[in-house]
Amino acid sequence: MSNDRSDSKAFQDQRRLADEVSAYRGDGRTAFDLGRVFEHGFLDFSEMHKPASEVILKTASYLRRAIIELLKIDPALQERAFSSDYAKPRGPLIVVRQLFGTLLGKVDALAMAGEQYPHVTWTSKIKNVSMNANGRFSFTPIESGTAKIGEGIKLAVSRFEAWDGSTINETTAPAGLPRAPHEV
Numbered sequence: 001m002s003n004d005r006s007d008s009k010a011f012q013d014q015r016r017l018a019d020e021v022s023a024y025r026g027d028g029r030t031a032f033d034l035g036r037v038f039e040h041g042f043l044d045f046s047e048m049h050k051p052a053s054e055v056i057l058k059t060a061s062y063l064r065r066a067i068i069e070l071l072k073i074d075p076a077l078q079e080r081a082f083s084s085d086y087a088k089p090r091g092p093l094i095v096v097r098q099l100f101g102t103l104l105g106k107v108d109a110l111a112m113a114g115e116q117y118p119h120v121t122w123t124s125k126i127k128n129v130s131m132n133a134n135g136r137f138s139f140t141p142i143e144s145g146t147a148k149i150g151e152g153i154k155l156a157v158s159r160f161e162a163w164d165g166s167t168i169n170e171t172t173a174p175a176g177l178p179r180a181p182h183e184v
Contacts, residue, residue: 060089085136094165097122099145105153118149 034052037043068081080086099120103110110118128140143162147155 057089061087064089088167090166092166093139095124095141096163096165097124097143098161099157100159100161101155101157103149103153104156105150109150110153111150112148113150115148118147118153120145120147120155 034048034055037048065082068078073081099122103118112118122143122145125142126139127142129137130139131137143160149155
């Protein structure tokens with residue numbers, strides 16, 4: 001029996017994962033290529049953004065598939081994991097929040113004493129997590145904000161928005177906007 005690392009099952013699985021993720025099968029630049037470019041500083045960030053944005057979803061898909069296959073889970077669970085319900089790559093739960101409002105009061109005293117600018121400190125907690133009959137999870141948040149504003153200043157809230165920031169969506173820039181700093 002050899003102690004050579006390349007003979008071990010773990011090494012073979014790691015090599016297969018690396019090969020699967022970096023093998024783009026003719027899809028253009030590979031994650032491996034972009035990783036090297038980033039690591040060694042061969043290109044400016046603005047030059048890497050476009051090729052990276054073109055392969056990020058495919059990379060996430062390859063990585064996800066390779067990990068699930070390496071886990072060797074029950075075939076029924078694997079089939080469910082590869083179904084269209086779970087095809088879109090997701091990151092950790094991120095809820096993006098935006099509060100809109102108007103500060104009312106003296107312009108020279110908007111910020112709280114000791115603060116440079118007025119702002120709201122936001123706290124989020126999860127009150128409840130549940131799963132419906134289709135196996136989809138939902139959660140109920142508890143949201144609260146504390147306005148850090150000057151004495152006598154009022155915050156008139158006009159709108160609060162929250163949306164899912166856990167997914168990566170392919171989009172194109174609106175017409176007329178520069179795509180990179182060097183194109184301005």
